[in-house]
Amino acid sequence: MIEIKNLHKSYHMGKNSLHVLKGINFSVSEGEMVSIMGSSGSGKSTLLNILGILDEADEGSYTLDGTLIKNLNEKVAARYRNKFLGFIFQSFNLINYKTALDNVSMPLYYQGVKRNIRTEKAMHYLEKVGLADWAGHLPSELSGGQKQRVAIARALASDPKVLLADEPTGALDTKTSYEVMELIQGINDEGKTILIVTHEEDIAHMTKRIVNLKDGLIIDDSPVNQVRAKTESYV
Amino acid sequence: MFNLERWQEIFEAIGKNKLRTFLTGLSVASGIFILVILLAMGQGMSNGVAKEFENDATNRISVWTNVTSEEFKGMNPGRVIQMDNRDYELAVNKNAEQLELKSGVFSRWGQLTTYKKENGSYRVEGVRSDYQFLENESLVSGRYINESDLNNYEKVAVIGNQVYLDLFKDKNAIGEYVDIQGIKFKVVGVYTDPGGEREETRIFIPLTTAQRVYNAGDKLRSMAFTLEKHDKYEDALAASEAFSAQLESDLKTKHTISPTDKRAVNVNNTLENAKKFYDLNNMIRWFFWGVGICTIIAGVVGVSNIMLIIVKERTKEIGIRKAIGAEPWSIIGMILHESIFVTAIAGFLGLLFSMILLEIAGPYIETAYISNPTVDFSVAITTVIILVVAGAVAGFFPAYRAANIKPIEALRDE
Numbered sequence: 001m002i003e004i005k006n007l008h009k010s011y012h013m014g015k016n017s018l019h020v021l022k023g024i025n026f027s028v029s030e031g032e033m034v035s036i037m038g039s040s041g042s043g044k045s046t047l048l049n050i051l052g053i054l055d056e057a058d059e060g061s062y063t064l065d066g067t068l069i070k071n072l073n074e075k076v077a078a079r080y081r082n083k084f085l086g087f088i089f090q091s092f093n094l095i096n097y098k099t100a101l102d103n104v105s106m107p108l109y110y111q112g113v114k115r116n117i118r119t120e121k122a123m124h125y126l127e128k129v130g131l132a133d134w135a136g137h138l139p140s141e142l143s144g145g146q147k148q149r150v151a152i153a154r155a156l157a158s159d160p161k162v163l164l165a166d167e168p169t170g171a172l173d174t175k176t177s178y179e180v181m182e183l184i185q186g187i188n189d190e191g192k193t194i195l196i197v198t199h200e201e202d203i204a205h206m207t208k209r210i211v212n213l214k215d216g217l218i219i220d221d222s223p224v225n226q227v228r229a230k231t232e233s234y235v
Numbered sequence: 236m237f238n239l240e241r242w243q244e245i246f247e248a249i250g251k252n253k254l255r256t257f258l259t260g261l262s263v264a265s266g267i268f269i270l271v272i273l274l275a276m277g278q279g280m281s282n283g284v285a286k287e288f289e290n291d292a293t294n295r296i297s298v299w300t301n302v303t304s305e306e307f308k309g310m311n312p313g314r315v316i317q318m319d320n321r322d323y324e325l326a327v328n329k330n331a332e333q334l335e336l337k338s339g340v341f342s343r344w345g346q347l348t349t350y351k352k353e354n355g356s357y358r359v360e361g362v363r364s365d366y367q368f369l370e371n372e373s374l375v376s377g378r379y380i381n382e383s384d385l386n387n388y389e390k391v392a393v394i395g396n397q398v399y400l401d402l403f404k405d406k407n408a409i410g411e412y413v414d415i416q417g418i419k420f421k422v423v424g425v426y427t428d429p430g431g432e433r434e435e436t437r438i439f440i441p442l443t444t445a446q447r448v449y450n451a452g453d454k455l456r457s458m459a460f461t462l463e464k465h466d467k468y469e470d471a472l473a474a475s476e477a478f479s480a481q482l483e484s485d486l487k488t489k490h491t492i493s494p495t496d497k498r499a500v501n502v503n504n505t506l507e508n509a510k511k512f513y514d515l516n517n518m519i520r521w522f523f524w525g526v527g528i529c530t531i532i533a534g535v536v537g538v539s540n541i542m543l544i545i546v547k548e549r550t551k552e553i554g555i556r557k558a559i560g561a562e563p564w565s566i567i568g569m570i571l572h573e574s575i576f577v578t579a580i581a582g583f584l585g586l587l588f589s590m591i592l593l594e595i596a597g598p599y600i601e602t603a604y605i606s607n608p609t610v611d612f613s614v615a616i617t618t619v620i621i622l623v624v625a626g627a628v629a630g631f632f633p634a635y636r637a638a639n640i641k642p643i644e645a646l647r648d649e
Contacts, residue, residue, distance in 0.1 A: 054558065054643045074563045074639065082560020093555045093646060097251035110560040115240060158560065 001162060001193050002028040002051065007060035009046055020046045021057070022216035028162075028195065033188040033226075035196045035204040038213035045166060047213065048197045052085055052164045053077050065161050082110055086155030090167035092147040094139040100126060100150045101135040107158035125153040129183060145176035152183060156192075163187065165196040169203055181206045181229035202227070245573045255548075259541045259574070260581030266534030267585030267622060270527050271615050275593050277523030279600060279608030281516050294464075294471060295369055295505040296479055298486070299457035307493035316490050316499050320453040325489070326460070326482055333474065336461040338363035341445045341454060348438065349414040350402040357398055358437045359415060361445020367393075369459045370428060375399075377409045377424030384441040390448075392420040395435035396427045415440075418448055475506045527618070534622055539629030542574055546633040553637050554645025563638040570634040571627055578626045582619040590615070 009021040020043045028034055038044040049055035050062065053069055062069045064084055072080065086107075087093075094103045105122035113121070126132050129149040139147055148168060155163055168184065169177035181203060188194050188208075196207060204210050205227045212220035249256050300316040323339040342360040360366075367379045375396055384391050392413060399408050412419045420440060428434035446453060462478060465471035479502045484494070492499045546553075553566055590610075597608050637645075 049643050052558070054641065054646075074557075078557060078560050078562040081558060087558050089646070093551070093558070095552050095555060098247070102247070106556070107559040109240065109244070110556075110562075110565070115243070154559065 001030045001032070001065060002026075002195075003061075003063040004051075005061045007047075007050065007057045007062065009043075009050065009055075009057050009059075020216050021050075023060070024216075024218060026211065026218060026221070028193060030193055031188070031191050032209060033185070033194045033196075033207045034209045034211060035198055035207040036211045036213060037197075037199060037201075037204050039199065041215075042213040043216045044197050044213050048164055048166055048195065051162075051195065052087060053081050078110075082107060082158055084161045086158060086160040086163045088148070088151050088155050088163065088165035088168045090170040092139070092144075092151045092171070094147060094150060094154075096139050099136050099138055100131060100142065100153075103139070103150055104153045104157050107154060111158060122153070122157055125156050126150070128156070129153045143176075144172050145179055148172060148176075148180050149183060152180070152187070156187065161193060163192055163194045165194065167198055168196060169198070169200065177203065178229045185226075185229055241569065241572060244569060245576060248569075248573055249577065255541075255545065256577055259538070259545075259577050260584070262537045262541065263534065263578045263581040263622065263626070264585035264588070266530060266537065267582045267619060268589045270530045270534075270618055271586060271589035271610050272592070273527055273530065274523060274614060274618075275589075275597070275608040275610040276605070277519060277527075278610060279597075279605040280519050280523075282608075283606040284512065284516055284519070293505055293509050294461045294475060296460045296462070296475060296482070297457060297503045297505075298459075298482060299501050300486070300490075301498050301501060303492055303496055304498040305493040305496045307496070308491055310491065316492065318455040318458065318486070320455065322486060322489065323455060323458055325485060326458065329481075329485070330460075330478060333462050333478070334460055335463045336365040336368050336459075338366040338369060338459050339442055339455040340366070340457045340459060341442055341449065341451055342456050343445075343449060346416050346438070348398070348402070348416075350411065353402045353404070355398065355401045355436075357395075359445070360437060360439050361442040361449075362439050363442055366439065366459065367426070369461065370434070371430075372426040372428045372434075375425040375427050377422070379424055379426070380439060380441050385443050388444050388447055389441060390418065390420045390444055391423045391440065393424040393426055393439040394422055395437050396425060397432050397435040398438060399425045401436075413438075472506055472510060475504055479504045531618065531622055531625065535625040535629050538574070538578060538622075538626035539633070542570075542626070542630035543633045545574070546570060546637045550637060550640065550645050553640070554642045557638075557642040558646065566638040567631070567634045570637070571630060574630050575623055575627050578623045579619070582622055586615050586619055 004024055004026045007021050007024040008019075011018045011020060024047060036044045036047060046055065050057050053072065056072075064080070067080070067084075069080065095106070098106070101119065101122050104125055105118040108118040108121060123132065123135060126135050129152055131146060131149055131153070134142060134146060139150070142150065163184075165184065169180055172180060184194060184196070185206060194207075196203070198204055205224055206229050207224070208226050209221070209223045211218055298318075300318050303310075303312050303314045303316060306312050320339065327334060327337055340360055340362050342358060344358050345356045346359040348355055348357050362380060363385060364379060364381050367374075377393070379393055380391070383389070392415070394402075394408065394413070402408075402413065403411070408422045408425055411422050413422055415438065426435075445451070460478070462471070462475055465474060483500050483502045486492070486500045487494055487496070490499070549570070556566060557563075593609060600606070600608055
């Protein structure tokens, strides 16, 4: 599904250049659930941005579902993001003047889906995350966990190949984090490929494989025994 | 533009951001409002000036004589030059084919005029039948001086509307006799003059009668002419200037006046004055357009400013939209579509309010040099279109820049 070879990325700030990724080799096959760990500055967010076609590597190749991602213009990049990827952010990034339902249906709007079909599909995904009753609410009327679940529904709405989550539980308390992780695990169980960037050990252990980054290099890449995030088990 | 889905998106955004929409709209609406009022005032001034100039036929050429100011061929300055019928006939015969209206005038100031117990002091002018049109007068009732009056030395009078009001107090005047300096004249007509009261306190009698009753022989005070109409203004001006020059030189030759004497013969060419007036009017118009264009520029700057704020405010939203698959052009389209829609609606509202104000208050504005301020509707529409287009162009660049911000940077913008 994801194939990365010898990936390099540097940032230039004035005269200083910061070499963030120093040759990453990494692949993810379909249905995997991988967490990327590392201290801040290890390059994990940069890696995720490149994987999300939000940023471009300086060197190396990135193949997503058999498509080489290189030198894309904004238009094609946008189309690929819409087609291949679903994003889940730490700060949710919902559009604050749109209802939960409208937020979820937005990727479908950009796919050119008709309004009534859009609403139907969006409603389906809201039901899936258990928020059907909150469809008409604005993000400001929802709790953090609910917002993240709306964001997950939005990420799923375009039926992407890969879900990319950047610290999905970073702004949530432990209980809510586990609820969200339970939901993400459920989605993975249905066969969706998921990548999660996190620095929390317990969250990382809820995935099936942990990739450890340090100073722009992968220092460890090993499968783990998945801990199920059953809410009861926490209590 | 005709994408229904896009419209739904925009109405949603507008509905959720009422204050922002209102402020954008307000600045555009007030800009258009000011511009329209300004242009209307320009038109009003133009109308007002036009009104000041409309009391005589626009291509009238008047001639009158005075005392000489220069010594010539042994004759001293200060000699009184008196025109007579032969001067008139000479001018008429020499230019028979190009003259349209013509009249000699013999006038007296301050003639005591009495009707029953009412009386007043008016200027009495002996004229020919063409004089009505030379003075741009129209008849309220009765008729003007005609050829038979002139041939028969009839004692008939055409009185101004003000004279009529003074002496007759709205009663019938036609056929009544008024007493001018002891001589009875029969009133045959009442006229009105766009020059107003000052021009309507005159009494016209046949030239021949005037020369006879004032014992003036064949003397003339002045002469007035108009030339045949020309299609082009330049031709008309050239012809009337040539005629004026020729008339002046003929009179100077005949009365033995120095060619350089500026006081003895006066030729007043209304067309030349009209040219000055048209130039002035054009200046006024250009001035107001200049101010108007500046107002539009200010409006455009205002709109772009608000657009810039809108884009800044929506940077994060744009980042989110791009992350979930919005293409750059759809972002630009969305922002421009919204702003053009808002400016257009607001522009037309401003236009509507200013038009209503002009419609209601306009006719009451009637001071010297400002009269009935109105605005050409097509001009107003043009300005609205200019503003909307300019606003869109000005807003395009921030929108374009925003659409090209990398989504990660936009998302980082908290």
